[in-house]
Amino acid sequence: MELIKSNDASVTFAKPTTTTSLVWRNFNCIYVDNRKQNFVSCDTCKDILHHKSIDGTSSMMKHFRSCEKNSINNNNECLTINEYFSSRKTRSVPTRTKKKVLNATVELVATDNRAFELVGGNGFINLAQTIFDVGQQMSKSQNINVSDLLPHPTTVSVSFCGISLHFLNEELQLYVFILGCYPYDRDNQSSNQIRQFVDGKLLEFDLSLENNKFVVTDNENKMKSCFKDPCIRIGCSIHYLNKQLEHCFTSVTLEKIPVNCDLVQEMFDYIRKIVSHVRRTHKQSKLPRKLQSYSDTRFNGAFLTMNVFLTLFDDLAGVLDRTFLDDYMLIDKDLLENVCSFLAPFEEVINELSCDKKPTIYKVLPLRQCLINQCTIRQDDHDGIRQIKTFLSHRFQEVWVMQDIHYITTILHPFLKNFDFNPSLQDKAINLVKNEITKRQSSTSTTSCTMTATTTTTTVTTADLNTQPKPSTSLLLQCFDLPKNDLKTSSKPYQEFDEYMKLNVQINETDDFSLFWLTHKSKFPTLFSIVQDYYAVPAANTTIERLFSSAKNTVTDKRTSLGTEKINKLLFLQKNLTQLKQFDKKIDNVASTTDTKRKVTHHDKNSTEISSHNQEQFRTSTTVKKLKIDEDDDIFICDDDQDDKENDDF
Structure with a gap:
């Protein structure tokens, strides 16, 4: 009563959701801290009545008829004896019913590994009373299972969105970088909200989805609608x-x-x-x-x-x-x-x-x-x-x-280009590749020059890919020089592709297709650029599925209090730690290289009294360092150029 008189915010009034008596139209249930109390409030006179579901609504009906504002209209109505006096008979619970509840309680604490004190808590009593009240209100003919009433254990949950970045460098090495496993904090999971959320996370890395970017997602309708444009969605x-x-x-x-x-x-x-x-x-x-x-x-x-x-x-x-x-x-x-x-x-x-x-x-x-x-x-x-x-x-x-990318990547694999598994699909793949070549034709010469100028020289040891392989009979034969390929750039629009299709490639299942394209990179520059862009796209989004599995393993029974941001940071380090260490080593190499250059420059200017013997030693040392610097510089030129590539896939 004191809480009600002081208008305490913890006290609320609400009508019952399911009722069978019309008297509830004039009464409200009382809740304290969202817990239902054994009291009701009259809407007319605001009186508080003690009420339990087991008592029925007779006392409420009596109060309603005797209420001041309704007494004038109800003077001629007679009340029954049961509305003035409650029955003196005590309602005892049958022993068989109590034993059944006792056995169910024992099974609860034993099966779920809970303490017996659980059934004495206010929360459990309130839950049991609520289920009991609902059960009384439900008709037996409705055939409702109790599992239909209980909430799912993950009712209070947090949805996560995983984003990964895939790309191929100039050496056709695949890099997979996990951008994050972010808690989804939008109002709903509509396609517009999801797209805005993903775009916002990409902007944190100065990335954006464009018409030449591929997105691999599952095949739900909302994901299809979410990534219609401006990007190319590939189904998992x-x-x-x-x-x-x-x-x-x-x-x-x-x-x-x-x-x-x-x-x-x-x-x-x-x-x-x-x-x-x-x-x-x-x-x-x-x-x-x-x-x-x-x-x-x-x-x-x-x-x-x-x-x-x-x-x-x-x-x-x-x-x-x-x-x-x-x-x-x-x-x-x-x-x-x-x-x-x-x-x-x-x-x-x-x-x-x-x-x-x-x-x-x-x-x-x-x-x-x-x-x-x-x-x-x-x-x-x-x-x-x-x-x-x-x-x-x-x-x-x-x-x-199948989508266009599946046909193009298949025909650009040297061991699958003839489509022996289904020759009827080859014509479609050829037309798609030619259309892609036409799109890139304007920038082919520029791309070819850029690749030649900025990449390091790679030595590829592989069998002759243009002719039938000869069985090696001696170690000396294996050391013979391989026949050199014709590295002249094709002049006709589709001559490059026609020459590729005419090659008689013999390759084993264990051979890496990248060796073929690295060997013929200068001869087929346009096709190589297509391979570099399209082969970075994964066939499935299992990288994100594994990320979610790692999240489940991270949030164990002993670590349920981890915040969502901490989970994201833990998974970021767990998935990217190896690559981050490699980047850190490269940064250290660049820093040490810069310091070496500065020391050499200052030393050359100020050392005027060095002996000829020391000068000779100094030149030798500097030459060795310069060779190392050149090697490192070549590697870093290649890596820096990868940041400008537009073959990133999420």
Whole structure:
């Protein structure tokens, strides 16, 4: 009462959200510090009444009828005896009900590893009372589960936005730099808000998105709308692949069309039930290895779950009870083996496209075609495998659409340019490359001169890429000079590309494609610039996915009080520490080089009384230092030029 009289800010009044009695129209519930109290306030006379949900609304109805402003209108109405006097019968809780609650409480503290004092806290009592009140108000016919009422444990959460920078230098070395894992502080996650947030973070590094910049994101509609322009958005290939695998095993319908993978979905449901049961009942210790739960956020998660289950298939029969043993007997082991064998190449493709140490964009088109070929139906295929192949083949061709960059990077790979995996796609790739050459033709000569003047000389030891390789029969043969390539620049618009297509390139799978382009950089300058710009684009945004995983590992149960900015700084150092050390060494080398030059200059001017022997020694020492300075300068000229390149991808 004192808090109400003093108009304390902690006291609030609110109508109940769900009510069954009309009397609540004239009363408000009282909250102190957002906690509901066992009191209500009359809207008419502002009186405070004691009220519990177990008492009903009879006392409130009596007060409403006897209220001063309503007494005139209600003089002729008679009140029942129950409205004047409450029943003397005490409402006792049945022993069976109390024991049921007691057992549930014991299970709570044991399962969640909580103290028994938890149930005595005001917060828990308020929560239990609220759930009890809601349960009374809910009709039994509504069939509502308590899990529908409880909030998600991450209701109070912080969204993060990860940004990484990818680029290739003049030596075709891939650099990946994590700009940050920023807490998203916008009002909502609309496409406009996300774009403004990303642009703001890029401006901190003096970067901006332009028409010649590539952005790799997942394939949600808001991300597609967010990065429509002025940039080129590339969809994450692994998300395309993983989403179709997820639908294959978990979705009944997709875009109002049946998925028709009933056999494998039924088997997968049995597997998930058994895995969940074994992990929940702590029977893992009886198995040689740990079963893997399914997660839709893990790439190819269904394959991982089923593959581990297949490995332990024979051992599971001895740890399951009768209920789950029946589900176990319904699983067709032959079908499970066929499904795991069929999904193994998909796992290999995901691993290939997830690499962030080397370029991967050129792999998307051929690997996608390999997966489509993998979905070709054979006569001896199981019915379940036929269902999977039909669904995935259709979805890959309909949803996983290739963009121009995939065709261009594929044909500019010396070992894929003939498109032996699908010759019908070569003509489109040729036309796209010619269009790109036309765009760059005006700046080709300038770019060629700049590259020749500012880069260091690189010695490439590789086999002859223009002719059939001869098997080496002796060590001496391996030391012979390689045939020199014709380094004359092409004069016709497409002569450079035509000569590249005519080369008979023989390269092993383990060879690096960059050796080919470094060797032919002067002969094909325009194509080299396209390779340098396009090959920096990653096939997937797994770099950011790994960044989010690192964030989860950083914020552990023992470090839950870390601020969002500290998390960003920790991840920045963790992901970029190696490169930052390299930059620091280069800065130290530049500083030491500058000091050496200054010392040499001052020493030459002031040393007039040095003996000839000392002068000779001084010249020798200076010459050696100058050689080192020249080497360092060459490296730094190359690195400084990279800052001006426009092949950065986020």
